[in-house]
Amino acid sequence: MKIVVCVSLVPDTTTKIKISGTNKTIDETGVSFVINPYDEYAVEEAVRLKEKNGGDVTAISFGNDKYKEAIKKAFQMGADAGVLIKADGEFDSYTVAKNLSDAIKEIKPDIVLFGKQSIDFDGSQIPAMVGELLNMPAVNIVTKLDINGTAAVIEREVEGGKEIIEANLPLIIGTQKGINNPRYPNLKAIMASKSKPITEKAPSYTGNKLEVTEMKLPAAKSKGKILDGGAASVPELVKLLREEAKVV
Amino acid sequence: MEISKNKNPDYYLLNELFTDEEKAIRDTVREFVNHEVIPIIEKYNQEMKFPFQIIPKMGELGIFGPTLPPEYGGMGINNVAYGLIMQELERGDSGVRSFASVQSGLVMYPIYTFGSEEQKKFWLPKLASAEKIGCFGLTEPDFGSNPGGMITKAEKVDGGYLLNGAKMWITNGTIADVAVVWAKLEGKVRGFLVEKGTKGFSAPETKGKLSLRASVTSELVFEDCLIPEENILPNSGGLKSPLMCLTQARYGIAWGVVGLAMECYNTALDYSLSRIQFGKPIASFQITQEKLAYMLTEITKAQLLCFHLAKLKDGGTMRPQHVSMAKRNNCEIAKTIASMSREMLGANGILDEYPVMRHLNNIESVKTYEGTHEMHTLILGEDITGIAAFE
Numbered sequence: 321m322k323i324v325v326c327v328s329l330v331p332d333t334t335t336k337i338k339i340s341g342t343n344k345t346i347d348e349t350g351v352s353f354v355i356n357p358y359d360e361y362a363v364e365e366a367v368r369l370k371e372k373n374g375g376d377v378t379a380i381s382f383g384n385d386k387y388k389e390a391i392k393k394a395f396q397m398g399a400d401a402g403v404l405i406k407a408d409g410e411f412d413s414y415t416v417a418k419n420l421s422d423a424i425k426e427i428k429p430d431i432v433l434f435g436k437q438s439i440d441f442d443g444s445q446i447p448a449m450v451g452e453l454l455n456m457p458a459v460n461i462v463t464k465l466d467i468n469g470t471a472a473v474i475e476r477e478v479e480g481g482k483e484i485i486e487a488n489l490p491l492i493i494g495t496q497k498g499i500n501n502p503r504y505p506n507l508k509a510i511m512a513s514k515s516k517p518i519t520e521k522a523p524s525y526t527g528n529k530l531e532v533t534e535m536k537l538p539a540a541k542s543k544g545k546i547l548d549g550g551a552a553s554v555p556e557l558v559k560l561l562r563e564e565a566k567v568v
Numbered sequence: 569m570e571i572s573k574n575k576n577p578d579y580y581l582l583n584e585l586f587t588d589e590e591k592a593i594r595d596t597v598r599e600f601v602n603h604e605v606i607p608i609i610e611k612y613n614q615e616m617k618f619p620f621q622i623i624p625k626m627g628e629l630g631i632f633g634p635t636l637p638p639e640y641g642g643m644g645i646n647n648v649a650y651g652l653i654m655q656e657l658e659r660g661d662s663g664v665r666s667f668a669s670v671q672s673g674l675v676m677y678p679i680y681t682f683g684s685e686e687q688k689k690f691w692l693p694k695l696a697s698a699e700k701i702g703c704f705g706l707t708e709p710d711f712g713s714n715p716g717g718m719i720t721k722a723e724k725v726d727g728g729y730l731l732n733g734a735k736m737w738i739t740n741g742t743i744a745d746v747a748v749v750w751a752k753l754e755g756k757v758r759g760f761l762v763e764k765g766t767k768g769f770s771a772p773e774t775k776g777k778l779s780l781r782a783s784v785t786s787e788l789v790f791e792d793c794l795i796p797e798e799n800i801l802p803n804s805g806g807l808k809s810p811l812m813c814l815t816q817a818r819y820g821i822a823w824g825v826v827g828l829a830m831e832c833y834n835t836a837l838d839y840s841l842s843r844i845q846f847g848k849p850i851a852s853f854q855i856t857q858e859k860l861a862y863m864l865t866e867i868t869k870a871q872l873l874c875f876h877l878a879k880l881k882d883g884g885t886m887r888p889q890h891v892s893m894a895k896r897n898n899c900e901i902a903k904t905i906a907s908m909s910r911e912m913l914g915a916n917g918i919l920d921e922y923p924v925m926r927h928l929n930n931i932e933s934v935k936t937y938e939g940t941h942e943m944h945t946l947i948l949g950e951d952i953t954g955i956a957a958f959e
Contacts, residue, residue, distance in 0.1 A: 392592070396592055504596045504599050504600050504629060505592065506629045507596075507630030507631065507645065508630050508643060510589060510592045511589070511643055511645070514589060
């Protein structure tokens with residue numbers, strides 16, 4: 321089975337985000353980056369598929385040199401080869417999806433796995449876009465995946481329940497928390513990961529269809545108002561909730 | 569899966585000096601400890617039990633005997649990576665770190681260093697995978713700091729050696745499949761592998777501990793215990809052999825207690841930023857800030873000692889006295905930091921909701937075992953002056 325897993329790099333979740341001087345990007349000074357947490361489910365699922373069906377796992381990432389960290393984490397968890405589509409700058413979802421699609425096309429995989437979204441921009445767009453660009457079925461927010469031959473039975477989360485979908489390989493899957501418990505890379509895998517190759521490629525497209533014009537942090541929470549007249553303050557409270565807070 | 573809270577103090581940016589491999593090994597053990605040790609350890613500590621379920625998982629991680637070569641089940645990692653494993657384990661609990669220290673430094677190391685090829689091939693892979701557990705018997709009820717005075721003796725008899733005596737304060741003793749036991753054979757200290765179930769060998773558990781409660785501590789008793797000929801460690805000879813093992817274990821402690829100190833510092837820092845008294849966080853008060861500054865400075869110094877000690881060890885220029893300095897210093901500051909952290913948390917500091925009281929109780933043992941603070945002082949004293957104060 322030829323398996324591809326796409327991985328991204330995001331600021332550690334404990335990072336305090338600051339906006340850079342241009343107001344269009346975040347300030348990366350002192351920020352530590354980690355593999356996108358949802359991508360760990362995708363890597364784990366990819367490695368389990370390999371362990372069950374044989375084959376190999378290629379981890380692909382799109383970004384600058386730093387993104388090798390995400391590929392290396394995939395190596396430590398059991399991926400066999402890596403591709404970095406090397407590009408510096410800010411790119412929209414389409415550009416990322418287009419580059420990933422072009423790289424995936426060359427590999428001709430049976431299945432492509434993603435995290436359901438990256439936790440930096442939270443776009444949740446890439447799996448569907450890659451599906452469209454490669455003309456492959458794409459299912460996102462997947463919590464269970466069973467593959468038998470070329471037939472897949474997929475469970476995905478929907479509001480208040482779950483949806484069961486059948487599809488044929490080749491297929492694109494976006495993984496959701498709950499699909500598996502990602503392994504702790506053991507020392508053997510960490511040592512073995514050193515000799516796994518990362519192939520670098522030039523981007524096939526850097527055109528961007530969207531432009532970020534401004535980034536803003538959420539407005540600081542304004543100070544609360546306390547009415548301290550006891551029961552006598554209730555009419556005033558109702559008035560404020562209605563006219564000022566506009567919540568009732 | 570969550571991202572680990574990567575907030576552990578690294579004031580002098582040592583992280584930049586670690587290789588990718590060292591960082592990856594630290595991070596995977598950190599994740600393991602965050603998910604498998606920290607959430608459950610208070611309960612096990614209170615119930616005075618070791619969390620046995622983590623043993624196969626640690627074996628699978630590959631953290632037993634990881635510096636040994638792969639043909640014996642090791643991973644061939646360097647001593648920075650080994651130290652970072654110990655740091656992360658002890659950030660969870662000293663008992664868990666002790667388990668790993670004993671298995672790696674006190675059981676696998678002597679079998680690797682003093683054992684026959686058959687012994688190495690048989691035991692080391694099984695100990696690495698945690699299929700077998702080991703313990704180390706040197707200390708006796710009446711011979712702690714002065715192990716050379718040991719009473720336990722071996723006699724050459726037909727078919728092997730007859731062992732008589734008792735060992736005390738043995739981590740993992742009751743649960744061990746094999747004990748590396750040191751005894752005098754014709755007046756010379758030799759190492760023997762004593763297997764569980766050998767007639768005349770028992771290992772009752774030590775009760776009533778108020779420290780290292782999530783760790784099995786035992787006595788080893790040998791009454792006309794017949795050890796087969798092939799179970800002597802052929803290349804052991806003299807007190808130097810067990811002392812070489814202690815150097816390994818002390819090296820792990822020097823790193824481990826930095827993890828303990830880091831956890832106590834983190835707890836005190838979080839608490840002092842959120843605890844409001846007199847209308848402001850207690851972190852605003854100069855006395856709190858002085859304590860935090862002390863803690864971070866001492867942790868940073870201890871980290872630097874460990875890092876350079878690792879370089880000396882990897883470079884082959886480390887002497888046992890170098891390890892004494894790091895073990896002595898780092899246990900001392902870890903104990904002070906744990907105690908300060910407890911004070912900064914006020915009454916909350918005694919609750920099991922926070923890890924500090926457990927760490928404070930544990931460090932009392934760790935400061936004492938593997939060479940007391942006082943003995944390491946005298947080892948340094950001897951190294952400086954050329955005069956041994958303990959002979």
